[in-house]
Amino acid sequence: MNHIILRITEEVRKQIQQAGEVISDQQVAELAEEMVLRDPELAETHFKMKVRIVNQIFCTLRRDMGILEPLIADDSISEIMVNGTDSIYIERRGHTEKTELNFMNAQELHEVIRRIGARVHREINERTPILDARLPDGSRVNAVYSNVALDGPVLTIRKFPRQALTMEHLIRSGTVTREAAEFLRQMVRAGYNIFISGGTSSGKTTFLNILSDYIPRKDRIIVIEDSAELQLDPTRNLVRLECRTANAQGKGQIEMNQLIRASLRMRPDRIVVGEVRGSEVVDMIQAMNTGHDGSLSTGHGNSPEGMLYRLEAMFLQAADYPIPAIRGQLAEGIDLMVHLGRMADQRRVVMEIAEITGLEQDRISLNKLFIYDINNGLVATGNPLKNIRKLEMNGGRS
Helix, strand or coil: CHHHHHHHHHHHHHHHHHHCCCCCHHHHHHHHHHHHHHCHHHCCCCHHHHHHHHHHHHHHHHCCCHHHHHHHHCCCEEEEEEECCCCEEEEECCEEEECCCCCCCHHHHHHHHHHHHHHCCCCCCCCCCEEEEECCCCCEEEEECCCCCCCCCEEEEECCCCCCCCHHHHHHHCCCCHHHHHHHHHHHHHCCCEEEEECCCCCHHHHHHHHHCCCCCCCCEEEEECCCCCCCCCCCCEEEEECECCCCCCCCCECHHHHHHHHCCCCCCEEEECCCCCCHHHHHHHHHCCCCCCCEEEEECCCHHHHHHHHHHHHHHHCCCCHHHHHHHHHHHCCEEEEEEECCCCCEEEEEEEEEEEEECCEEEEEEEEEEECCCEEEECCCCCCCCHHHHHCCCCC
16 A cells, blocks of 8 residues: 555646646645546555555655644644554553554654754764754654664654643642642742652653642743753743754753853743753752752652652762762752652552651652552642741741
8 A cells, every 4th residue: 555655646646736836735735636446456455545645645745744744733642652663652641552654664753753853953964963953833853764673764753742731730630639739839939849750751840830820820830851851831930942963073062060050140030941861950950059949850759768869879970979978969969859650550640759858878858748648649648847947938838
């Protein structure tokens, strides 16, 4: 079937070029429909399949995302996973399923990937085979070129809801309890530094976005991301900074640690770092330790303890500090850890909220405040918050 679709697509493309004038989308669709309906090789093909072929040809010729356009437009789909030309999966309402769509060849898929990169002025080719970017609607994109991906080009698109989720949505879905949500609201407004950890697709970015809504409107917020994903209210006193990769000449790269350092000269009240992955941890923790209270960030980790070990390892790779000094910096800079997880039924839940209380025998000490129980959900441990200085300075409650 692919060779037929490819042949008709090229025939339609030639007709458009021969017309020598601007042709509307409707004319292109009608031309594709006419050719599909009269093609002898498709004479026995079911009408619904013919409609799908017409749509595929139209999207290939007229839409930047090609055959993925209908999946992008479908709000029920949260993730699109392209594993080569003929293996396209989606995640819908937490469940993964394979689609019937496929690209005609690697060149078509490469073209879609290049268009995505061009939108954000990033290149992807055999010399630069990995792309991290975003679509205009904020969806996160990762692509890998075929010289690295053995089974053909790989494209992963993580979509975000058109309407931003609120804490109320998370409470209703069981991600977090109302008690824990109210506690976190107080912590954010009082200026506690909060770090959100969790595995892939556990909801860290969504949770960070929602917590950011609790920042008082009087505060100036500097948002720093590798690839822009957060959807904060644009009417706020808000500055958004995004990293840049090097161009074809190897110049122009802007890394996250540079942006964090630059943000300190922008009179920030709050610094929000989308995700910590490497050497930028040094600048982020130092910012937290130099009076920039209320900073928020995320990172990949299996538990609050595991996340702290990862931050420690990142710190060691970036700077030659003694381990006790690094742990002291982490314990002094981060006030709260919020850990998210994904259950077997695909639900995303807050697994733990813990307070960092300092060092005990050269180890970072955690005071568990909320823990997820398999039978009762997220429950308070009864342990009181020990570091109440910021809360008292803010009047106790907001």
